[in-house]
Amino acid sequence: MQKKKIPVQIISSGILSDDALLVGETLVKKWKIPQGQPVTIKFGSFRSTVKIIPVQRFEGLRISYGLARRMGLLTNTNLRLKYGAASSVLALGPLIGVMISRDHPQMADRPFGAITQFCKELVDASELQGAYVYFFTPDQIGAKEGAVDAWVYAEGWKQQQMPVPDIVNNRLTTRKLENKPSVQQFMREAKARYGTQVFNEKFLDKSEVFEALQRDASLHRLLPESHLLRGYTQLKAMCSRYSSVFLKPVRGSLGKGIIKISRQLPGAYTALYATAGGTRRQQYESLPKLFSALSGKISSVRYQIQQGLQLIEIGGRPVDFRALVQKNATGKWAVTSIVARIAGGQHFVSNLARGGTLIHVKEAILKSNMIASAKQGASARLHAAAVDIAAGIETQIPAHFGELGIDLAMDAGGRVWLLEVNAKPSKNDNTPLTANSIRPSVRIMMQYARFLSGF
Structure with a gap:
């Protein structure tokens, strides 16, 4: 199959009929595109029969205004053919x-709120790659078969009906939206009817991740003992094996609801609760009393119980690492970025939403209490672990992911541990937004979209 990035020009329907395309003569001859015979023009789910008219001394494609409007193209652009x-x-x-959670039509300059600049980066990256990107919410699907009411950028944000795309990047931020019957039906029909590829198609639960990765023996070295909490007997067994354990909401994020339980002598326990204002500490005379105090939470929210780890520290504050791992231009997993996160002064979790701060990985390792001999190669071990975990997720969980946020820890001996995996990683946690620039993560997402679509 022949392919090339070309300029696409829109001209008056009075000059060119809607059933004809002007194509550079060199391209017509090189690709042996038939003249005078019907050819199908395709753009996402859009298809129309046209005839090809070769044009001398021209390297691109010219289409009529009427055909362009039906395809959803508003201005001249560069696309791959x-x-x-x-x-x-x-x-x-x-x-x-790109499927997003919500829009704000009344805000002309910021129709997507806090992620508007990120969306504009995707537009800029798509232009460089010869792709075309649009944005839509769950409320904008289903109005017309084979089409989506969407937002495009053409000298400003505009709403426009678009064909179902070749690629859907699921950026929905809640399970409630993702599980809406209309969203699930749209994704099923797009795949079945139009061959659409959907990536980051589902959220991941903590229990699902650890149970899946346990099936890969090569990853056991990275996994702290972890189980879905089912009752007192399991809590007692874990607390007897480890001096501390963590309880994490199976579907939690941003450090919300995490509880750290530490064994004291003789037989007493301390529970640290992560709250928005800081850490709340509570003492319990015995494990049964602690469990009784937790029973209300455990009965309403599913928790994962995990082996406590002695994370490396800087100035007495625990440090962990967030790796962004993405599929690249050849469809392979690769690390785009890794940052270190230092827990805030009043918190035992490192999330930025809980007062954590970012620091470069090498600086964090250098300043940490990790033993000197383990610091050598520590960064490389983090990179290798992140790629191995991403590959394990892809192998063991039947869903399509194009990027994963992987939280890792290291202990004082330099061993790498997995903390959790996020299927909808926040861009702001990895690379600060900078005006007039495109983050590497955005460029790579576009390259992977090209790979998936065969362009």
Whole structure:
């Protein structure tokens, strides 16, 4: 299959009919595109029969205003073109749809609130890659078969009906939205009817991740003992094996609801509760009394119980690491970035939402209490662990992921441990937004979309 990035120009329907395309003569000859015979033009789910008219001394594609409007193109742009001789299909793309949680039509300059700048970065990256990107919410699907009411950027944000895309990047931020019947139906039909590829298609539960990775013997070295908490007997067994354990909401995020339980002598226990204002400490005379105090939480929210780890520290504050791992231009997992996070002064979790601060990995390792001999190669061990875990997730969990946020820890001996995996990683946690620039993570997402779509 032949493919190339070309300029796409929109001209008056009075000059060119809607059933014709002007294509550079060199391209027509090189790709052996038939003239005077029907050819299918494709853009996402859009298809129309056209005839090809070669144009001398021109390297691109010209389409009529009427055809462009039906395709959802509002302005001249650069897109990738590929031609399949066996099917006589001339495809433009890739067309990428980013599914977001909500929009604010009344805010002309910031229709997506805090993620508007991120969305504009995706637009800029798509232009560089010869792709076309649009944005839509669950409320914008289903109005018309084979189409989506969406937001595009054409000298400002505009709403426009678009074809179902070649690629969907699921950026929904809540399970409630993701599990809506209309969203699930849209994803099923897009895959089945139009061959759409959907990535980051589901949230991950903590218990699901650890149970899946346990099936891969090569990853056992990275996994602290971890179970879905089912009752007092399990809590007692874990507390007898480890001096501290963590209870984490199976579907929690941003450090919310985490409880650290530490064994004291003789037989007493301390529980640290992560709250928005800091850490709340509570003493219990015995484990049964502690469990009784927790029973209300445990009965309403599923918790994961995990072996406590002695994380490396800087100035007495625990440090962990967030790796962003993405599929790249060749469809392989690779680390885009790793940052170290130091817990805030009033917290035992390192999330930025809980007062944590970012620091470079090498600086964190250098300043930490890790033994000197273990510091050598520590950064490389983090990178290798992140890629191995991403590959394990892909192998063991039947869902398509294009990027994962992987939280890792290191102990004083330099051993790497997995803390949790996030299927919808926040961009702000990894690379600060900078005006007039495109983050590497955004560029790589576009490259992977091209790989998936065959453009």
